[in-house]
Amino acid sequence: MEITPDKILEEIQRAKKGAQSAYSFLLNTYWNEVYGYLLKRTKNEYDAEDITIQTFSRAFSKIDTYNEDFKFNTWLITIAKNIHIDVLRKRKASMRSYFAERDEEKVRTVLDDNLSPEDALIKKQNLAQLLKYIKQLKPHYQQMINLRYFQEMSYQEMAEYIDEPMSNVKVKLLRARRLLSDVIQKVDR
Numbered sequence: 001m002e003i004t005p006d007k008i009l010e011e012i013q014r015a016k017k018g019a020q021s022a023y024s025f026l027l028n029t030y031w032n033e034v035y036g037y038l039l040k041r042t043k044n045e046y047d048a049e050d051i052t053i054q055t056f057s058r059a060f061s062k063i064d065t066y067n068e069d070f071k072f073n074t075w076l077i078t079i080a081k082n083i084h085i086d087v088l089r090k091r092k093a094s095m096r097s098y099f100a101e102r103d104e105e106k107v108r109t110v111l112d113d114n115l116s117p118e119d120a121l122i123k124k125q126n127l128a129q130l131l132k133y134i135k136q137l138k139p140h141y142q143q144m145i146n147l148r149y150f151q152e153m154s155y156q157e158m159a160e161y162i163d164e165p166m167s168n169v170k171v172k173l174l175r176a177r178r179l180l181s182d183v184i185q186k187v188d189r
Contacts, residue, residue, distance in 0.1 A: 137183070
C-alpha cells in the first residue's frame with residue numbers, strides 16, 4: 001500500500017485518539033528519516049538512535065499539539081533538532097561526565113555470547129531459537145524484551161527500572177519488537 005498524505009493524516013488523527021497501531025505506523029514510516037537525519041548530525045549510531053527514540057517519545061506525548069498545516073516529518077525533524085541541541089548543551093556543561101558515559105557505554109555494548117543460567121533454562125524450554133534472535137539485537141533492546149516478556153514487568157515498572165519516562169519505554173519496546181521481527185524474517189527467508 002502506498003503511503004499518501006491522506007493516509008498519514010488519517011494515522012495522525014488515530015494517534016491523537018490513542019490508537020497504538022497508529023503510533024506503530026508513524027514510527028515505522030518516519031524512523032529511517034529521523035534516524036538518518038540524526039546520524040548525519042551526531043556521526044554516532046548510539047546517539048542517533050537514542051535521540052530518535054526521544055524524538056518519537058516526545059512527539060507521541062505531544063501529538064495533540066501537532067499542527068496539520070505543516071508536514072509531519074518537518075515537525076519530527078524540528079523536535080529531533082531541538083533534542084540534539086539540548087543533548088549538546090548538557091554535554092558541554094559536563095565534558096568529564098560525557099567521556100565517562102561513553103566509556104561506560106563501550107563496556108555495556110560488549111556482547112556476551114555465553115549463556116547465562118537463565119538462558120540455559122530458556123533453552124531447555126524450547127525457546128533457544130528465539131533467544132538467539134534476541135541476542136542479535138543491541139543490548140538495550142535485549143533488555144527491553146527481557147524486562148517485558150521474560151520478567152513480565154509493566155511499562156511503569158520498566159520505566160522505574162531503567163529510570164526513563166514511560167513514553168521512552170514504549171517507543172524502545174516498540175522498536176525492539178520491530179527489530180526482532182526483522183531478524184526473524186531475515187533468517188526465515
